[in-house]
Amino acid sequence: xxxxxxxxxxxxxxxxxxxxxxxxxxxxxxxxxxxxxxxxxxxxxxxxxxxxxxxxxxxxxxxxxxxxxxxxxxxxxxxxxxxxxxxxxxxxxxxxxxxxxxxxxxxxxxxxxxxxxxx
Numbered sequence: 511x512x513x514x515x516x517x518x519x520x521x522x523x524x525x526x527x528x529x530x531x532x533x534x535x536x537x538x539x540x541x542x543x544x545x546x547x548x549x550x551x552x553x554x555x556x557x558x559x560x561x562x563x564x565x566x567x568x569x570x571x572x573x574x575x576x577x578x579x580x581x582x583x584x585x586x587x588x589x590x591x592x593x594x595x596x597x598x599x600x601x602x603x604x605x606x607x608x609x610x611x612x613x614x615x616x617x618x619x620x621x622x623x624x625x626x627x628x629x
Contacts, residue, residue, distance in 0.1 A: 511549065511550045511551070512548070512549055512550065513547070513549065513550045513625055513626055513627045514545045514546070514547060514548065514576065515612065515624075515625050516543070516544075516545045516623060516624050517544060517545070517546075517616050517621045517622065517623040517624075518539075518540030518541055518542055518543040518544070518621060518622055519540065519541045519621060520540050520541045521543070521581050521584060521585075521622055521624070522539050522540045522541070522581070523536035523537065523538065524536055524537040524539050535577050536577070536578055537576065537577055538576040538577070538579055538624075542621075548608065548612070553572070553625050555606075555608075556608045556609050556613070557570055557572075559605065559606045560594075563598065564594075564597075565591075565595075569590050569591050569594055570587065570625070571584050571587035571588055571622075571625065572624065572625040573625075573627075574626065574627055575626050575627070575628045576624065576626040579624065584622065587624075592617055595613070
């Protein structure tokens with residue numbers, strides 16, 4: 511199953527739209543926004559690996575979907591996860607491909623990120 515790793519300098523919402531449920535919804539966008547497909551299995555393997563290093567699973571900015579996200583929560587979780595990631599050694603980072611090739615470079619560029627399992 512595939513998920514999406516959304517990243518941007520700053521997140522924002524698209525203008526609201528009326529969904530199939532007849533309710534207003536907003537989609538994720540932002541400045542310098544992009545998203546990359548990442549398998550849910552690969553994401554959870556990285557989170558589990560980081561848990562073994564002392565990073566709580568709840569610290570990660572992840573949600574079921576990118577629709578109707580609370581942007582304040584996403585920003586708060588990015589601050590929290592950056593604090594944890596800053597404690598990892600280069601050797602620990604090299605042990606996980608997703609962490610090394612995607613997450614750490616996003617953090618180093620000052621980007622915010624959030625993983626969504628469904629979109």
